[in-house]
Amino acid sequence: MKDASRQSDVQEMKATVWIGKQGVTPALVDEVAQQLKKRHRIKIKWLRNTDVDPEDLARHADAILIEVRGRTAVFAERKS
Secondary structure, eight states: OOEEEHHHHHHHOOOOOOTTOSSSSSHHHHHHHHHHHHSSEEEEEEEETTOOHHHHHHHHEEEEEEEETTTTEEEEOOOO
């Protein structure tokens, strides 16, 4: 039952980062890292014509990739 409530939490989250046609830039990676420190978990969406590798973004932002659905991904802060 705990997984079901966590799944609904993820679905109800609003995207706080949008990746546009510039794709993943160093500034975007910094923004993701800053938001994770503040919020601990964030949702990211990207445009159809943008090529994004969520695993690579998680690695660069030192984050944990929780879930990917279509053009939406959820990341969590990596505890040091």
